[in-house]
Amino acid sequence: MRFFARQPTDSDLIAGLEAGSVQRRQCEDRLYQKYAYLIADGARKHRLGEDDCASAYSDTILTVIENILAGRFEGRAELKTYIYQIFTNKCIDLIRKKSTQRDRVHDAISLDDSLLQLPDSARSVVQQLIAQSDVEHLRKLIGTLGEKCREMILAWGEGYSDEEIARQLNYNTAAVAKTSRLRCLERLRDLYK
C-alpha cells in the first residue's frame, strides 16, 4: 500500500476497480478525484458552466469504469488520454444538446450485451416487450423496496457478483444473497405489474 503517495497510479486504480467489492468503490472515488482538474479545464475550453462540466466529467468517469470492467479499455492509450478523449466528447455532446434544446437526446435505453445472448427469433420477441417497458417507472419503484433490497438490486445492476454482494451486505453465503436478491426482484415485479 502506498501510504503517502499523493495520487495512486493508473495501474493501481485499474487493478483496484477489477478487484471489486469495497476496493472498487474506493478506486472509483480516487479515479474521480485524480482527474477532477479536467472540470475546470473543460469549463474554460468549451465555455461551459462548471456544474455542467462536472456532470459531464462524472459521466466520463462512470463510462471509463464500465469500459474497464467490461474489458473494453485495452490500455493502448494512457488512461489519462482515454479519459480526456471521452470527457471532450461528452462536453461536445453537451454543447450540441444545449444548442438543439434536446436535453434527452442520448438518454435512450441502452441494454447491455445480455440481449445478444438470445437467439435471433427469441430476441426480437423480447426486444418488442422491452420497448413497451417503462424503465423510469421501474427506477422509481426500486426506491420503494426498502434500503437493503435497493442496495442489493443496485449492486446487481452494477455487475457485482453474488459473492461480492454477500460480502458487502453481510450475507452468510453467495447462495443466500442470490435468494434474497431474487426475492427483491420478485417484489419489484409485483409492484410493477
Place this chain on the structure above:
Amino acid sequence: MNDLERIDDYFSGRLPVEERARFESSLETDSALAEAVAFYLTARQAAQNEARADRKARFETLREESGPVRQLPARAWLAMAASAMLILGLGGYWLFQRQTPSAAEMADQYIHQNFSQLPTQMNGQTDSLQAGIARYNKGELPEAGAIFNDLLQRNPADDRARKLAGLVALRTGQYNQAIDHFHRLSERTDLFANPGLFLEALTRLKRGQPDDLREAETLLKTVIEQNLEGKTEAEVLIEKL
C-alpha cells in the same frame, strides 16, 4: 426453480447446455416467459441507471468536499514556485514552528487514505466485529463505535476491538479516547504486530495540543527504532515534523 431464477441462471451462464436450449425454444412460444425475460432485463437496466445516478451524486459530494480543483498552467506554476521561495525566505520562522500544518495534513491524508474503509473478512462470517466494520465502512461511525465498545466491555483484551474503537474515536474527533485506546494497545506485549504507538502518534498530530507534537515525535522515533508496525510511514511523517 421459479422463472426469475431460471432467467437469472440463463444470463449468468449457469444453465446447463440442454436446459439453455430448452429455455431458448420456450421463449418463442411461452409469452409469460418472454415477458419475464423482458422484465428481468429492463429491471437490470433500471438498476444500472439508478446505481449510476447514485454514483454521480457521490462524485458530486466529493467535488463539493474537495472544492474546485484546477490544473495550473506552467506560468502559474513558475509564479507559485517563485512565491514559495519568497515565503521561505521571509517566513522561515513560521515554517519551522513546531506545529506545522503540513504534519497535521499528512496525518489527515493518512487517515483518509487508510481508515476511510476497513478490510472485511472474505469468508462471509458475520460476527459482531464484522458487523461493526460494515457499519464503519458505511460511515455509521457512532453505531460502529457502540459495537466495538460493547465487545471491549465483554473482553477488554480484544486487541482488534481496541484498535477499531480507537479508530472510530479518531475519526469522530474524540482524540482523548482514541489516545487512551491506542496507548493501551501499545502496552500489549503479546501481539505479533502492534500499531498502537504509531496510531497514538497519529492521533496526537491530529489533536495538536501544546505537547502533542513533541510526544508524537518521540513515539514515531520509538516506532522506527523498535521496528514496530507503521515504521515506514513513521519515517515519512517524522521528516515532515
